[in-house]
Amino acid sequence: MIALIDYGSGNVRSVFNALKSLGADVRLTADPAEISRAEKIVLPGVGAFGDCVRGLEERGLWHVMRDMLDSGVPFLGICVGYQMLFEESEESPGVRGFGFFRGKVRRFSTPGMKVPQIGWNSLDLAPHALWAGLPANPFVYFVHSYYPATDDAQTVIARSTYGETFAAAAARDHVAGVQFHPEKSQAVGLTILRNFLSAQ
Template identity: 40%
Template sequence: MKIGIIDYGMGNLFSVEQAIKRLGYEVLVSTDKEELQATDTLILPGVGAFQDAMKRLQETNLVSLINESEKSNKPLLGICLGMQLLFQESAENGGGKGLGIFTGEIERFDGRANRVPHMGWNELQFARYPEWLQENEMTGDRFVYFVHSYFATNMNQADLVAFAHYGDKQVPAIVQKGSITGMQFHPEKSSEFGVLLLKQWLDGVKKGVVV
């Protein structure tokens, strides 16, 4: 199975690429739509500003790649900013439209109530367990590493897989709608538990249960 990492010039792709390789999967990092279409699954990483990222995806014709993947039920995983881009819109820098796969908006943490950015380890709470997520393998601590100033709000609760608490906010941490999944945290930087979640998702794709 070959995993395609979408390179649109936003974020450090090396850590994601290396984590996937260590799990035994073949990886292609590319900006080319046709090359990425030939892979079995896609990963949309990202670090930076929402509007800049959407502009880059549009300029490189990769918005159409993601839309076509959703329509064909090709598995895709958005990580950090990559997850936020999957929502309808973001309030960042005056507002901007996202990919619209998930219902909801991306809003900034209230700096009066929470330190911004949210940076550190938080424990995941699971709202449900999709078929790819093997609860019996998740022993021990369930902490993952977050670095973000914005989070998803007003989402469809049926799409929520896991969340974390930050101050008085419930932060969507894993979302899934059909073949499209998002992780707000960085699984590749979240020690053994984060890598386990990444492994379970990739293994689920291979088994055909991420649909």
């Protein structure tokens, strides 16, 4: 069973539908007991970093997510669900992330670039099982004003450039996160989700 975490974030239905289309047994859930039994975890996220953190805390899910990050169960963070895997964000000063990945989430600041970035952009991929079957430099769909900045190059599995080059995806052990929306990225996104479903 795939636990899709339900904590008031806005993009859960499209993620749910994408996973179902791949034949996954996916449950939209905020039940800690059900989450702890899951074979895989998907943590989506849309909106402000601090609001997403509070959404997890108010539902008693923050420590559940931390336990699952330490459990060895395959875990995928999407958009702000990915950003929360880092230490903190400029968007919400004083609000701590999980700190699973080293780094801080920063706002785009290149003069002349529209913020947020909305639309398709290419990825520069590093070897990883999530990318199996993808073409070189695939295009994926982004909607974001903030991006993770990290000096831990070993965890970065994809970069993209929008004025600044940033970590579009990161992974360590059983945990991965993507800044883009695979559920909105057509065939490329479905391939990525299928690869996650195949992860052991």
